[in-house]
Amino acid sequence: MxxxxxxxxxxxxxxxxxxxxxxxxxxxxxxxxxxxxxxxxxxxxxxxxxxxxxxxxxxxxxxxxxxxxxxxxxxxxxxxxxxxxxxxxxxxxxHAQLLDDRQTLRAVESALRDLKPTRAGHGTAPAPRPGGTFIGPLATELGVRPATLRKWERAGLVCPRRDPQTGYRVYDEADVRDARLAHQLRRGGYLLEQIGPLLAQVRTAGGLEPLEAALGDWHARLSARGxxxxxxxxxxxxxxxxxx
Incomplete structure (x- = not known):
């Protein structure tokens, strides 16, 4: 046997x-x-x-x-x-990475709430305040290299203006907001070519549906992973x- x-x-x-x-x-x-x-x-x-x-x-x-x-x-x-x-x-x-990804998603959702349309703006993002910041301080704030911000600019994710006297990039409030959102989406695993159309639609059409759909998909992927x-x-x- x-x-x-x-x-x-x-x-x-x-x-x-x-x-x-x-x-x-x-x-x-x-x-x-x-x-x-x-x-x-x-x-x-x-x-x-x-x-x-x-x-x-x-x-x-x-x-x-x-x-x-x-x-x-x-x-x-x-x-x-x-x-x-x-x-x-x-x-x-x-498991800690999954928790971090969930926290990143919450941060993106918080950034999305900041993009909610205002009645005065007729469905567009709020207008930037005067002034702005330069590439170095913004890169430090986000924890990325200045080269990363320049790459995002080439991809159309941020569109800083140039100071007419120095030629330096100047990121106004809308640019900083877009950079923060792009950074969070990158942490969530989204590619530049996926982020670009989302931000472009938010800026040009004043609609947040593309981002909301992406976040819904992100939620589903994290739940499936868990x-x-x-x-x-x-x-x-x-x-x-x-x-x-």
């Missing part, structure tokens, strides 16, 4: 791959990367896996959507090396219990 049980627990690479739509090469790659424990070998040199390997694979694939490939792989490598505390630290860091982390944690816990 013991021999039959041992035989039933023996899995080929194709057995692991088939249930997840993977190739056998992917299974071998995961083993070589330390995501799966090292496989046993038959006398002829063929890899043989067990239900433990199947559990590791399920845990890795479940961790992927919430944590990304690099972190999910690092978590499994740490577990397979017996460094559970290292795996838990990686999980903590990933839920995926729960699923990944459950599979990882099952793998840890099986590993003993």
């Amino acid at each position: 013991g021999k039959n049980s041992q035989s039933e627990d023996r899995l080929r690479p194709v057995d692991l791959a088939r249930g997840h739509g993977l190739s056998t090469q992917a299974i071998r790659n995961y083993e070589e990367a330390g995501i799966l424990p090292a496989a046993a070998r038959t006398p002829h040199g063929y890899r043989t896996y067990t239900s433990l390997h199947a559990g590791a694979l399920r845990a890795f694939l479940a961790l992927l959507p919430g944590h990304g490939h690099r972190t999910a792989a690092a978590i499994l490598r740490a577990v397979n090396q017996g460094a559970d505390d290292g795996a838990f630290r990686l999980l903590d860091e990933s 839920r995926a982390m729960l699923t990944g944690a459950a599979e990882l816990e099952a793998y840890l219990r099986r590993r003993g």
